[in-house]
Amino acid sequence: AQSVTQLDSHVSVSEGTPVLLRCNYSSSYSPSLFWYVQHPNKGLQLLLKYTSAATLVKGINGFEAEFKKSETSFHLTKPSAHMSDAAEYFCVVRGYSSASKIIFGSGTRLSIRP
């Protein structure tokens, strides 16, 4: 079975400062991990994914995440926040089986202060 925990329900940063959104996972097998972003009244857009290749994954809009197996973490970072980054971010885990459920974290709302 797999699960995912997003440690912060809300993160607020100033524009131009770094962003860190935390995610820890639990999975019986080698997981695939994803970060999705949801802007207000919009669908879910894939930011980046980890599927057992490089542990440091680069995504769109300057985001990246590092898979750390020893810490069971997959934190999302960005060096410099932009106002347009304000959104809800979901960490998602998918186990390696033919009919795995894809499990969403509870989400982290990112606010950007001018």
Place this chain on the structure above:
Amino acid sequence: EPEVTQTPSHQVTQMGQEVILRCVPISNHLYFYWYRQILGQKVEFLVSFYNNEISEKSEIFDDQFSVERPDGSNFTLKIRSTKLEDSAMYFCASSGPSGGAHTGELFFGEGSRLTVL
């Protein structure tokens, strides 16, 4: 760029009425999903569908829910008799152009907002 499309974008219905939400997945994908997100809550898995049958479903997906792929392109979610608590955003997703690749990402539609009065 191929995308998942959902209709309607918003539906208002009376409690007890049947609702059908429609989705057109990406054309070469083989796996299809429905998720829902009640306002202010997390995204919840409802059901996955492969090879014309349900492959997995959650506790939420009770006898009031059904899915169908009627014509090889559409993927529908039917709620037979809606309840107030069915009000949510329903997301369709698809993945995987090949049967062996289970690590791929899901491609989501923009959602159908269901309001039950």
